[in-house]
Amino acid sequence: MKLEEIGSRVKKIQDGGKLAVITDENVGPRYLLDCTKSLKEAGFQVYTFTVPAGEESKSGRVYLEMLNKLAEIPLTRSDGVVALGGGMVGDLAGFTAATYLRGIRVIQVPTTLLAAVDSSVGGKTAINLPEGKNLAGAFHQPELVLQDAELLNSLPKSVLLDGMAEVIKYGMIADEKLFAELKDVEASWKNLENIVETCVSIKKKFVEEDEFDYGVRHLLNFGHTIGHAIEKCSDFRFSHGLSVAKGMNYITAIAVKKGWCEQSVFDELHAMLKEYGFDLSVPYDNDSLYDIMCSDKKREKNSIDLVIPERIGKCVRKTVPVEDLKELLEIGRPAVDREGNGAE
Ligand SMILES: NC(=O)c1ccc[n+]([C@@H]2O[C@H](COP(=O)([O-])OP(=O)(O)OC[C@H]3O[C@@H](n4cnc5c(N)ncnc54)[C@H](O)[C@@H]3O)[C@@H](O)[C@H]2O)c1
Known part of the structure; x- marks a missing residue:
């Protein structure tokens, strides 16, 4: 699929409503615009949140911040979260979606090779605790995983x-x-x-x-x-x-x-x-x-x-x-x- 098709793809599983797109500071400037444009054209109300790149964002602090943002919108149980990024964003956004209102839909859009072949599939989501990696998490299957291989071209x-x-x-x-x-x-x-x-x-x-x-x-x-x-x-x-x-x-x-x-x-x-x-x-x-x-x-x-x-x-x-x-x-x-x- 091409990123520009994300709107029509998501529309097949969610007819309108709100979507919160979570991404990071390396991915956002490259792909957020195409992503949100397509989602808006398909009739969604789109909210975007960009966290700093790197493992530090897979933390309890950023996770709580994301929950607060979703509650401020507010997202309901019929809305969804889009994880646009590598494994870090996928895990953070996935865990946020898994626990907000006891679980709302998440759509994974992997932008690294690791996320494409591994972390976006299978439903493991997590954040890190000071005591160790991935110590708080949940199994929460994505309703959709959308891969655009071209996004991998900008990877270091x-x-x-x-x-x-x-x-x-x-x-x-x-x-x-x-x-x-x-x-x-x-x-x-x-x-x-x-x-x-x-x-x-x-x-x-x-x-x-x-x-x-x-x-x-x-x-x-x-x-x-x-x-x-x-x-x-x-x-x-x-x-x-x-x-x-x-x-x-x-x-x-x-x-x-x-x-x-x-x-x-x-x-x-x-x-x-x-x-x-x-x-x-x-x-x-x-x-x-x-x-x-x-x-x-x-x-x-x-x-x-x-x-x-x-x-x-x-x-x-x-x-x-x-x-x-x-x-x-x-x-x-x-x-x-x-x-x-x-x-x-
Ligand atoms: N849930 C699972 O099953 C599972 C499995 C394996 C790993 N993981 C987790 O995945 C994380 C690692 O994932 P990762 O290797 O994708 O790291 P990452 O998400 O931190 O991405 C690596 C770097 O690439 C940048 N980036 C991402 N996409 C880009 C693009 N298209 N162009 C340019 N830059 C881009 C990011 O901003 C970051 O700086 C770890 O937190 C690990 O615990 C989870």
Whole structure:
């Protein structure tokens, strides 16, 4: 779809009334005008709210501000929220919509590759608390997800790369063919529209089977458990996508050492991540990673749920006792730091 068509698309699920469009300071100047023009032409009363770009806006303070704004309008239960932005805006606007009047409609319009392939689909919404990321949230499915691949053209390379980490993840967990196609880096960057479609259909399958994340949906966390620990150790200087890339590389190195998958799985994944330009070094010691992994909200009692590749295109869940975690981090470490990617 083109952004200019958003009005007619939304009209199919909401006939008139009010829409609050939430965006950020990088996306707003580029796309807000086309978006609101189309919505107004389709007969909607449109209100816009632009928050500062960056993870800081996914906070309790900004969330409450958004709720106040919606109440001031006021939006009713038959109105809706449009999230025009990347994962940050999607999560913030989604959580605002999930909780305002106990839940009103949200329409996701992802503008980053990560949001297009991952965060806009599946209904997870959240804000961060000082104690940690995504600690307050809700499952709230979008009534519509509208993708305009052209919006990705204005993304800085590093933000695009973040999304590519999630794309590679989909290849690893569920689609050998996608993984093979991604080996052609240049062609893949030119073929984002089809790649997004493939990834969304994979995510959709996992979500339909396990909407509330008690089972198979965990596979979408491949690379994330160690990745989150790396992200947090870096005090969020390492982006989510880069941290996931480092995490996928690390957990696959562990899987090889434990005999859970062939060396070739690591070699192929490692080569691909390097080819796309990810720096795979992990400049934190095992104790720091361990401490954070132990406090991860996905940990259950005295065990931790890891996602392990069996082969390219298939991952499985493995529950390991927390006391084994240090040993696992230790045995994966040499492969993580090799090839001149050593700890900084
Ligand atoms: N809900 C979920 O299932 C889910 C899944 C994965 C990640 N997330 C969340 O998503 C967030 C990360 O998302 P993100 O990587 O999209 O980051 P982001 O939303 O912060 O966007 C990254 C940067 O790109 C800018 N930007 C966005 N679209 C642009 C465009 N078209 N042109 C130019 N600049 C643009 C933004 O302003 C920002 O500076 C994190 O908060 C993470 O927790 C949620």
